[in-house]
Amino acid sequence: MSSARGQVMQVVEFYSGIGGMHYAIQESNINAKILAAIDINTVANNVYRHNFGNTPVWQREIGKISLKELQELNGDLYTMSPPCQPFTRLGKKADVNDARTSSFLHVIDLLIKMENPPKYILLENVKGFETSAARNALISALKQRNYSYQExxxxxxxxxxxxxxLRYYIICTRDANLSFPTTEEVMMELPNFGQVSKVRCVSDFMENLTNHSIQSYFLPQSTIERFLKVLDVVKPDSQRSCCFTKSYFHYAEGTGSVLQITNPILDSNLNLKINDTSNDDNQLLQHLKLRYFTPREVANIHCFPVHFNFPENATKKxxxxxxxxxxxxxxxSELLKLLIT
Known part of the structure; x- marks a missing residue:
């Protein structure tokens, strides 16, 4: 198997989605070849093919991949982002009793049975996975196959x-130690990474939109009046934003931050009047200019490269x-650099 930076790392992407792990591999400067990008989601696969036309995409149910198929791929690195809903409050935290976990449990079972398991594994999931039975099953398999790992x-x-x-990650290497002292505790920062001097402003990730193109992203007045108290409002000079969920733009509450692009002199007046619902206040709210982040801006915040884009037939939703x-x-990408040294 290839493990050195100078050799070509053979990669299998499970739950490949729109290619986030593929871009992370590119950003990490690992010399790699994607053997297969595997996902059941037709729309995600179309986006993946649109951006990585030469990569084999398997439109497959991961839970039906055979041991023989996986062994024939002979991958050095497995990347995966299994379905997160079984480990969330909205998903009722059904964990291994949720049918959406079955494909991941199948991958774990294959990992145990393989003659030549991958040298490296990188997995991403939501906070909450670290206390799940699915996580425990993974850790048990890693120990059986002699992996060193860190969460x-x-x-x-x-x-x-x-x-x-905030996300859960685990990096694993087989028949060797990681490049830093590991612990059974979940680490809350990367070892030897250093302190980031400053968080960048939201404006660094914004598009230069025309007045015409921006119109469809403004929140309707009725939405502002109904949800203003619970909206997470940020400005171009803000140094934070909330997690953007898959329901963003479709639902306003709890799905991600919205952007305020308005005259700063209104801010003090707004803070005084937010809890009032008189007509005068509604007049003031019209000047807030609250809009959703565009898909390109969300992609920017997720650090997708500028050349990433969606097919023309992809809807906003x-x-x-x-x-x-x-x-x-x-x-x-930083985790991959830490894993493969």
């Missing part, structure tokens, strides 16, 4: 990116859903 809970804010998308199910490319 993390990391947010892009730690890397200077204005987004609080599809773009937001796919981005909400994706990951932060830069955070994943």
């Amino acid at each position: 993390f809970l990391l947010t892009p804010l730690q890397f200077g990116i204005p987004n609080s998308r 599809q773009c937001y859903r796919l981005l909400g199910n994706s990951l932060n490319v830069h955070v994943a």
Whole structure:
């Protein structure tokens, strides 16, 4: 198997989505070849093919991949972002009793049975996975196959990116030790990474939109009046934003930050009047200019490269859903650098 930086790393992407892990591999400068990008989501696969036309995409149910198929691929590195809903409050935290976990449990079972398991594994999921039975099953398999591993809970804010998308990660290497002292505790920062001097402003990730193109992203007045108290409002000079979920743009509450582009002199008046619902206040709210982040801006915050784009036939709703199910490319790339040294 190839493990040195000078050799070609053979990669299998499970739950490949729109290619976040592929871009992370590119950003990490690992010399790699993607043997297969595997996902059941037709729309995600179309986006993946649109951006990585030469990569084999398997439109497959991962739970039906055979041991023989996986062994024939003979991958050095497995990357994966299994479905996160079984480990969330909205998903009722059904964990291994959720049917959406079955494909991941199948991958774990194959890992145990393989003659030549991969040298490296990188997995990403939501906070909450670290206390799950699915995680325990993975750890048991890793120990059986002689992997060294380290778990993390990391947010892009730690890397200077204005987004609080806290996620679980685990990096694993087989028949060797990782390049730093490991612990059974979940690490909350990367070892030897250093302190980021400053978090960048939201404005660094914004598009230069025309007045015409921006119109469809403004929140309707009725939405502002109904949800203003619970909206997470940020400005171009803000150094944070909330996690963007797959329901962003479709639902306003709890799905991600919205952007205020208005005259700063209104801010003090707004703070005084937010709890009032008189006509005068509604007049004031019209000047807030609250809009959703565009799909391109969400992709920017997730650190997708500028050449990443969606096919022309992709709807806004599809773009937001796919981005909400994706990951932060830069955070994943830093973990890959740490894993493969």
